Amino acid sequence: MLGKTWLSSTGQDWKLRLGLVVFGVSAASLVTAVAIGERSDVGFGLGMFVFALLFMVAFVWINVAIRCPFCGARIIWLILRTRSHHDSLYSAFHSLTSCPMCKRGFEKPSYSP
Ligand SMILES: [Zn+2]
Numbered sequence: 001m002l003g004k005t006w007l008s009s010t011g012q013d014w015k016l017r018l019g020l021v022v023f024g025v026s027a028a029s030l031v032t033a034v035a036i037g038e039r040s041d042v043g044f045g046l047g048m049f050v051f052a053l054l055f056m057v058a059f060v061w062i063n064v065a066i067r068c069p070f071c072g073a074r075i076i077w078l079i080l081r082t083r084s085h086h087d088s089l090y091s092a093f094h095s096l097t098s099c100p101m102c103k104r105g106f107e108k109p110s111y112s113p
Helices: 013-036 041-065 075-082 088-095
Strands: none
Touching: 013 041, 041 075, 075 088
8 A cells, every 4th residue: 555665664554554544434424424414413413523533533543653663753743743744744654764753764674673
């Protein structure tokens, strides 16, 4: 799905996949809420609640669970918070080669978590 990235090098790509699945379920809840909104106010409210809850859970999960294997820094959160939006997503999920906090590389052959 993502190819060879720092997430797969550090064995954390499953965390991103899990977060994306929860984002997908969240989006499905939004679509369902809108679809049944004309027939049921309770259904609409419940669907929107599930959408918002799962969206927040997925966002927090991705930002908290993905960490530097060396220093434990929350790398995704750190990058999204400190870099410009032009390159932050690409850097956070694809092009990163070392931890922005401790500067240790993820691509070294001798890598061990
Ligand atoms: Zn680090």
